[in-house]
Amino acid sequence: MLDRKVKIKEIRDLGAGNHLLVITSPEQARLVRPGQFVMLKCVEDTGGNPLLRRPFTIFNIHRNARSGKPAGLELLVKEAGAGTRRLVMARPGQVLDCLGPQGQGFHLPPDLSSRVATACLVAGGVGIAPLLLLAESLLALRIRPILFYGGATAADLVLRESFERLGIDIIYCTEDASHGERGLVTGPLEQFLRIHPRKDTRLYACGPWGMMRGVHELAVGYELQCEVSLEARMGCGLGACLGCVVASEASEGRSYPLVCQDGPVMNSRLVRWDIAPI
Ligand SMILES: Cc1cc2nc3c(=O)[nH]c(=O)nc-3n(C[C@H](O)[C@H](O)[C@H](O)COP(=O)(O)OP(=O)(O)OC[C@H]3O[C@@H](n4cnc5c(N)ncnc54)[C@H](O)[C@@H]3O)c2cc1C
Numbered sequence: 001m002l003d004r005k006v007k008i009k010e011i012r013d014l015g016a017g018n019h020l021l022v023i024t025s026p027e028q029a030r031l032v033r034p035g036q037f038v039m040l041k042c043v044e045d046t047g048g049n050p051l052l053r054r055p056f057t058i059f060n061i062h063r064n065a066r067s068g069k070p071a072g073l074e075l076l077v078k079e080a081g082a083g084t085r086r087l088v089m090a091r092p093g094q095v096l097d098c099l100g101p102q103g104q105g106f107h108l109p110p111d112l113s114s115r116v117a118t119a120c121l122v123a124g125g126v127g128i129a130p131l132l133l134l135a136e137s138l139l140a141l142r143i144r145p146i147l148f149y150g151g152a153t154a155a156d157l158v159l160r161e162s163f164e165r166l167g168i169d170i171i172y173c174t175e176d177a178s179h180g181e182r183g184l185v186t187g188p189l190e191q192f193l194r195i196h197p198r199k200d201t202r203l204y205a206c207g208p209w210g211m212m213r214g215v216h217e218l219a220v221g222y223e224l225q226c227e228v229s230l231e232a233r234m235g236c237g238l239g240a241c242l243g244c245v246v247a248s249e250a251s252e253g254r255s256y257p258l259v260c261q262d263g264p265v266m267n268s269r270l271v272r273w274d275i276a277p278i
């Protein structure tokens with residue numbers, strides 16, 4: 001984990017309050033594993049600004065156009081409050097404090113393909129953020145990823161082209177039927193699992209709590225393994241403030257694991273889904 005001053009290279013407006021933020025940071029980019037995040041200060045440090053750093057998943061590694069070497073990080077930022085609003089108003093060239101890469105990413109041992117043939121990647125809105133690097137890693141391991149990507153409306157389904165470029169199967173869902181199937185993303189996921197009842201399918205989910213709980217329940221029902229990328233309010237991102245706890249079902253280890261240290265990616269069976277993090 002590194003604490004670096006990073007320069008904003010580009011901020012691209014993706015619509016519906018979403019932005020792609022590209023920061024230059026080759027050292028941090030070289031260390032990233034799928035599912036990890038950074039703690040980014042949302043304003044330039046101009047004299048003790050009180051805004052804490054905010055957690056953002058690493059969407060992609062930005063590569064040097066000529067050499068292909070890691071040059072920085074791409075983050076998907078959705079405006080939510082004071083910090084993210086300030087962040088998306090920043091200008092290229094501004095310098096921010098960036099801590100990371102942080103946390104436990106997806107479990108991707110080299111022999112995963114001996115147990116997993118198909119991976120269902122399930123995203124709700126900005127929950128798409130950890131799934132691009134995951135999809136690329138699964139392809140490299142010769143595991144077939146299928147993306148189930150849902151949002152309230154078509155404008156929420158950002159960065160679709162990054163996944164379409166990989167040539168993987170994608171099922172889009174919107175609540176208003178403006179793109180893909182109508183309804184919640186768990187609908188077509190369940191249909192897929194019913195039609196393909198195979199034990200070598202694994203589920204990966206990131207999105208709103210209710211959606212991840214739904215995916216977890218399908219995993220239990222179909223006796224599949226499932227990893228979820230959790231969100232909690234974070235003060236430090238370092239395991240010091242205990243602000244990011246989530247209640248656990250585990251009989252061993254912490255009964256309140258820290259999302260910043262023990263996660264954000266966790267086995268869905270370790271999470272107590274009846275108690276959402278604050
Ligand atoms: C591990 C992790 C990865 C994340 N990755 C991304 C990402 O890739 N892209 C992205 O846009 N956002 C991501 N988030 C959420 C993001 O950190 C929050 O939206 C951000 O901290 C809000 O800061 P703010 O100052 O704008 O809003 P605040 O003024 O702090 O809060 C505004 C609203 O957002 C809610 N909120 C604040 N923090 C969180 C949080 N951690 N989780 C859920 N709701 C929150 C508050 O409850 C409030 O309703 C991630 C969070 C975590 C924990």
Ligand code: FES
Pocket residue numbers: 233234235236237238239240241242243244245258259260261
């Ligand atoms: S954010 Fe401080 S302990 Fe996790």
